[in-house]
Amino acid sequence: MFVDDEEIKELDAEVFNEDNKDDISDVEEEKDHPPQKHEKIDESLKSFKGHKDFVLNVNFHPINPSIFCSCSGDDTAAIWDLERPEPLFVLKEHKDTISFANFNYEGNLLATGSMDGSIRIWDVKTGKLRNLLEGPSDEIRVLYMKIIKLIN
Numbered sequence: 649m650f651v652d653d654e655e656i657k658e659l660d661a662e663v664f665n666e667d668n669k670d671d672i673s674d675v676e677e678e679k680d681h682p683p684q685k686h687e688k689i690d691e692s693l694k695s696f697k698g699h700k701d702f703v704l705n706v707n708f709h710p711i712n713p714s715i716f717c718s719c720s721g722d723d724t725a726a727i728w729d730l731e732r733p734e735p736l737f738v739l740k741e742h743k744d745t746i747s748f749a750n751f752n753y754e755g756n757l758l759a760t761g762s763m764d765g766s767i768r769i770w771d772v773k774t775g776k777l778r779n780l781l782e783g784p785s786d787e788i789r790v791l792y793m794k795i796i797k798l799i800n
Contacts, residue, residue: 697733698726698728698734698735698738699718699720699721699722699724699726700720700722702720702721703718703719703720703721704719704720704721704745704746704747704748705718705719705746705747705748705749706718707749707750707751708751709751709755709772710751710752710753710754710755711754711755712755713730714729714730714731715727715728715729715730715736715755715772716728716730717749717751717758718749719746719747719748719749719760720745720746721745723740723742723743723744723745723746723762724738724739724740724742724746725738725739725742725746725749725758725760725770726738726739727739727758727770727772727775736775737770737774737775738775739758739760739768739770739775739777741768741777741780742760742762742764742766742768743762743764744762744763744764745762745763746760746761746762746763747761747762747763748760748761749761751772755772756771756772756773757769757770757771757772757778758770758772765782765783766780766781766782767780767781767782767783768780768781769781
């Protein structure tokens with residue numbers, strides 16, 4: 649038995665239509681019910697809102713894991729407690745973006761480095777400025793505090 653070209657085209661069309669019935673019905677359904685705008689889904693465990701600009705760095709306390717600091721493009725750093733939605737202290741003495749912050753070994757001091765060229769040392773318990781270090785640099789992009797413990 650021989651099959652001519654017209655019969656092959658008809659068979660192909662039937663198979664194509666059978667295979668794509670679901671796809672065609674999906675398209676028709678989409679026309680009847682346009683897709684809704686998807687809401688953003690926040691899957692974070694906690695949110696801390698306090699900065700008015702981007703956050704550049706977050707660093708956790710070396711001894712108390714519920715305490716952390718954040719520094720931001722809003723020229724502030726903040727000391728937070730995971731149990732509270734508001735910051736414990738907002739550190740506002742810098743005049744430009746704070747690019748980095750780090751606790752000392754004991755966790756009683758916090759150093760912040762800023763694009764204003766200064767490093768400021770803060771008391772973690774009170775949020776008060778302890779020292780101001782100004783150097784020849786225009787900006788502080790990275791700050792490390794040497795983590796050593798002196799043995800008597």
